[in-house]
Amino acid sequence: MDLLDPLLLARWQFGLTTLYHFLFVPLTLGMALTVAIFQTAWFRTGNAKWLHLTRFFGKIFLINFAMGVVTGIVQEFQFGMNWSAYSRFVGDVFGAPLAFEGLMAFFFEATFIGLWIFGWDKLPRALHLASIWIATIGAWFSAYFILAANAFMQNPVGYQMAEDGSRAEMTDFLAVLTNPVAVAALPHTLFAAFMMTAGVIISVSAWHLLRRRNVEMMRSSLRYGLWGMIVAFAGVAISGDQLGLVMVATQPMKMAAAEAMFNSACGADASFSIFTLGTPDGSSELFSIRIPYLLSFLSTHTLDGCVEGINDLNMQYTAELFPQFADQLDGNFAPILWVTYWSFRWMIGLGGVAALTAVVGLWLTRKKARREVPAWAWKLAIWAWPASLFAILVGWIFTEMGRQPWIVFGLMLTEDGVSPSVPGWTVLISLVAFTLIYAILAVVEVGLIVKTAQKGPDPLPGPDDPDAGDVPLDQTPTTVY
Amino acid sequence: MDLAYLWFFIVGFLFVGYFVLDGFDFGVGMSLPFLGKDDIGRRQIINTIGPVWDLNETWVIVAGACLFAAFPEWYATLFSGFYLPLLLILLALIARGVSFEYRHQRDSLRWKRGFDTMIVVGSAVPALLWGVAVANIVQGVPLDADHEFTGSLLTLLNPYGLLGGLTTLLLFFTHGVYFVALKTDGQVAADARRLAGRAGLLTVVVAAAFLVWTVGMAFGEGRDLALVTAVLAAVAAVLLIASWISNARGREGWAFGFGAFTIVTAVLAVWFALFPYVMPSTTDPAGALTIENASSTDYTLTIMSWAALVFLPLVLAYQGWTYWVFRKRISRTRIERAAATAH
Numbered sequence: 001m002d003l004l005d006p007l008l009l010a011r012w013q014f015g016l017t018t019l020y021h022f023l024f025v026p027l028t029l030g031m032a033l034t035v036a037i038f039q040t041a042w043f044r045t046g047n048a049k050w051l052h053l054t055r056f057f058g059k060i061f062l063i064n065f066a067m068g069v070v071t072g073i074v075q076e077f078q079f080g081m082n083w084s085a086y087s088r089f090v091g092d093v094f095g096a097p098l099a100f101e102g103l104m105a106f107f108f109e110a111t112f113i114g115l116w117i118f119g120w121d122k123l124p125r126a127l128h129l130a131s132i133w134i135a136t137i138g139a140w141f142s143a144y145f146i147l148a149a150n151a152f153m154q155n156p157v158g159y160q161m162a163e164d165g166s167r168a169e170m171t172d173f174l175a176v177l178t179n180p181v182a183v184a185a186l187p188h189t190l191f192a193a194f195m196m197t198a199g200v201i202i203s204v205s206a207w208h209l210l211r212r213r214n215v216e217m218m219r220s221s222l223r224y225g226l227w228g229m230i231v232a233f234a235g236v237a238i239s240g241d242q243l244g245l246v247m248v249a250t251q252p253m254k255m256a257a258a259e260a261m262f263n264s265a266c267g268a269d270a271s272f273s274i275f276t277l278g279t280p281d282g283s284s285e286l287f288s289i290r291i292p293y294l295l296s297f298l299s300t301h302t303l304d305g306c307v308e309g310i311n312d313l314n315m316q317y318t319a320e321l322f323p324q325f326a327d328q329l330d331g332n333f334a335p336i337l338w339v340t341y342w343s344f345r346w347m348i349g350l351g352g353v354a355a356l357t358a359v360v361g362l363w364l365t366r367k368k369a370r371r372e373v374p375a376w377a378w379k380l381a382i383w384a385w386p387a388s389l390f391a392i393l394v395g396w397i398f399t400e401m402g403r404q405p406w407i408v409f410g411l412m413l414t415e416d417g418v419s420p421s422v423p424g425w426t427v428l429i430s431l432v433a434f435t436l437i438y439a440i441l442a443v444v445e446v447g448l449i450v451k452t453a454q455k456g457p458d459p460l461p462g463p464d465d466p467d468a469g470d471v472p473l474d475q476t477p478t479t480v481y
Numbered sequence: 482m483d484l485a486y487l488w489f490f491i492v493g494f495l496f497v498g499y500f501v502l503d504g505f506d507f508g509v510g511m512s513l514p515f516l517g518k519d520d521i522g523r524r525q526i527i528n529t530i531g532p533v534w535d536l537n538e539t540w541v542i543v544a545g546a547c548l549f550a551a552f553p554e555w556y557a558t559l560f561s562g563f564y565l566p567l568l569l570i571l572l573a574l575i576a577r578g579v580s581f582e583y584r585h586q587r588d589s590l591r592w593k594r595g596f597d598t599m600i601v602v603g604s605a606v607p608a609l610l611w612g613v614a615v616a617n618i619v620q621g622v623p624l625d626a627d628h629e630f631t632g633s634l635l636t637l638l639n640p641y642g643l644l645g646g647l648t649t650l651l652l653f654f655t656h657g658v659y660f661v662a663l664k665t666d667g668q669v670a671a672d673a674r675r676l677a678g679r680a681g682l683l684t685v686v687v688a689a690a691f692l693v694w695t696v697g698m699a700f701g702e703g704r705d706l707a708l709v710t711a712v713l714a715a716v717a718a719v720l721l722i723a724s725w726i727s728n729a730r731g732r733e734g735w736a737f738g739f740g741a742f743t744i745v746t747a748v749l750a751v752w753f754a755l756f757p758y759v760m761p762s763t764t765d766p767a768g769a770l771t772i773e774n775a776s777s778t779d780y781t782l783t784i785m786s787w788a789a790l791v792f793l794p795l796v797l798a799y800q801g802w803t804y805w806v807f808r809k810r811i812s813r814t815r816i817e818r819a820a821a822t823a824h
Contacts, residue, residue: 062582063582063583063586066578066579066581066582066583067579069535069538069578070574070575070578070579071575072542073538073541073542073571073574073575074571074575076542076545076546076549077545077560077567077571079549079556079560080549080556080557080559080560080561081560081561081564081567081568082561084557084558084560084561084629085557087549087553087556087557087560088553088554088557090553091549091550091552091553091554091556091557091777092553092777092778092781093781094549095546095547095549095550095551095553095556095777095781096550096781096784096785098546098549098550099543099546099547099549099550099551099785099788100788101546102539102542102543102546102547103543103547103788103789103792103793103796104788104792106539106542106543107536107539107543107792107796107800108799110535110536110538110539111536111539111799111800111803113535114531114532114533114535114536114803115532115803115806117531117532118531118532118807119532119806122806122807123806167553169778169780169781170777170778170780170781170784171780173780173781173784419557419561419564420627420629421561421562421629421630421631422561422564426564426565429565429568430564430568433568433572434572437572437575437576441575441579444579444583445579448583448586451586452586476819476822477819479585480524480528480531480585480816480819480820481524481527481528481531481581481582481584481585
């Protein structure tokens with residue numbers, strides 16, 4: 001393996017910087033909504049509990065948000081830096097959703113977040129509340145445009161090839177925006193982001209409740225987190241099912257790779273394996289646990305449906321659909337199977353476990369519960385944060401690794417998208433630089449979030465000392481630099 | 482293809498917006514070691530841009546995205562060709578952005594000092610390199626027939642490029658110091674006025690040299706709108722001197738306003754010098770990127786034009802309103818009070 005291979009390095013850099021960026025995105029999407037809901041509860045009831053929770057989770061939100069912003073710029077720049085051939089090829093289609101994202105979503109988000117942080121004593125209450133809602137909706141629109149751009153890579157629509165074949169040209173922007181992949185991926189991503197946020201809230205609340213700190217507030221946030229987890233899981237499951245159907249229709253190879261299934265199968269034989277041990281080279285299996293019919297059901301919503309295997313798809317792609325790419329790939333159009341197989345399972349498995357845990361949590365903390373919640377249950381609940389984060393990350397690993405070997409499905413191979421003028425050592429320098437700075441920041445970031453989370457909300461004023469400070473809490477900025 | 486010409490100026494407008502807005506952010510960041518005598522003073526300075534640095538930085542994201550969408554060829558050539566300077570800018574912007582958010586999180590002097598350094602370096606590096614990049618775009622770089630950059634990092638570090646970098650560094654620095662003078666009170670504001678007076682003189686000299694060189698090059702290369710460049714450069718010079726005089730007379734609002742329009746006219750002067758190219762080639766003339774051969778299709782540009790037409794005025798309105806909401810000076814007492822309640 002050539003260590004200075006620009007393609008390999010550029011792919012690692014994209015994977016690293018994208019996953020790192022995505023550590024912060026879901027919490028931004030979900031926590032903005034949470035803060036907006038808590039602040040609305042305070043606005044409507046006047047209960048100080050909600051104000052204190054707003055400000056507490058608002059601080060966690062902000063520490064996270066800053067990292068999301070600065071790592072996001074890298075995303076936009078590196079298409080041009082590392083993937084200039086790709087950028088030339090798709091820019092006419094792919095650039096527009098990015099530009100729309102900036103003009104219609106990101107400007108709103110950035111501006112109104114600033115107004116929210118520093119505007120407590122400068123804006124009327126209703127307008128201040130509106131600013132966090134505008135920022136939240138801006139963040140969601142942002143997610144939508146990015147997903148629309150990504151959907152073009154998974155399932156190119158709304159374009160025609162230029163006469164000289166040099167680039168894809170947009171013919172129907174509405175089709176690009178209503179790409180079935182984007183339409184299914186948007187709710188899936190947003191609900192998954194809410195699951196992850198619920199995981200954070202459960203985790204933080206459980207940590208405090210285990211130590212009997214801030215019990216009144218943390219019980220409220222815990223119940224919110226548990227209900228949020230269950231509702232969001234339902235959304236993730238339904239939208240995931242839809243996304244699966246779209247995937248089978250548009251990228252059947254990805255579904256076959258999710259199951260690492262070489263031969264086409266129908267009905268009971270189209271089974272879903274929960275666990276597989278294979279020979280080291282992955283060519284045959286030694287042991288597996290399988291649920292018959294399930295893959296058929298997931299792929300076609302019928303029990304007697306047929307699912308195409310990797311071998312048949314390879315023959316079909318080579319002979320009929322993409323013969324011009326067959327030589328370059330030695331006739332193998334499949335992604336790396338152990339990555340797709342296991343990321344798909346970890347995504348579904350952790351999501352399911354998280355939802356089940358939330359059900360148990362609601363039962364243990366119900367109003368009529370006679371027993372105290374045992375300490376082990378709190379300790380287990382603290383793991384909700386890392387577990388839900390891991391689930392959403394492997395979900396994206398599956399989506400993007402499952403797209404390989406294409407950078408745009410059916411139109412351009414990943415290996416053809418890399419910048420021809422950038423030498424390997426240059427990419428290596430940037431990969432090392434990003435790895436280092438991201439690693440250092442990760443340590444600082446985790447330390448700060450954990451410290452803020454453990455410090456907890458400002459204590460509620462007791463009956464005897466109504467607001468001891470000279471400036472009321474709702475008149476001070478969320479944070480002062 | 483007429484829309485491509487419109488988009489040449491919309492992208493220009495977005496970069497002008499970015500340089501004016503993040504320009505004074507950079508200057509504020511760089512002024513820390515000169516004006517921040519103690520921690521309260523440094524916090525006063527940082528809080529002048531607290532509510533707005535993020536929205537200011539967003540301008541580069543929007544400018545970059547619009548460049549990508551409207552001129553994919555330009556975006557691809559520029560970003561892959563200027564790889565290492567852009568990498569440094571990215572790393573600097575990351576370090577600077579997180580430092581604003583992190584420095585106040587711990588009450589340790591060493592912790593704060595570390596992030597102060599990152600703010601200063603993270604502001605100076607982009608302030609310098611954006612100028613290097615823009616100057617090299619106008620001057621042209623070696624491009625082959627496939628529009629691929631064939632030079633190296635050293636190609637970009639030529640005298641004109643470096644003078645461009647020095648110009649933006651000084652322009653942004655002075656601009657930021659005007660902003661500190663405008664937005665603080667007490668010792669910090671007084672120091673800022675003095676510092677701006679001294680830095681302003683140096684800025685006038687360097688910026689004048691750069692503008693003269695740019696005008697000369699535009700005529701020498703026979704660029705279509707060299708005359709416009711000359712006029713704008715002259716206006717920029719007048720505005721720059723006006724900002725210096727305003728500062729000397731203690732009118733920091735006027736100084737900042739003139740400073741902002743200096744950047745607007747100076748960047749526009751450079752932008753017009755580029756016309757009708759977007760990236761001239763110093764080697765293979767066939768490699769040159771022009772507004773016409775680098776742009777997206779009319780269909781894409783039409784849709785983008787509607788989006789820009791509707792949203793840019795809206796963006797300007799609510800961002801202007803934001804600045805109005807936070808129009809008050811950051812007083813020393815306000816920071817002292819916040820410091821007392823936080824810890």
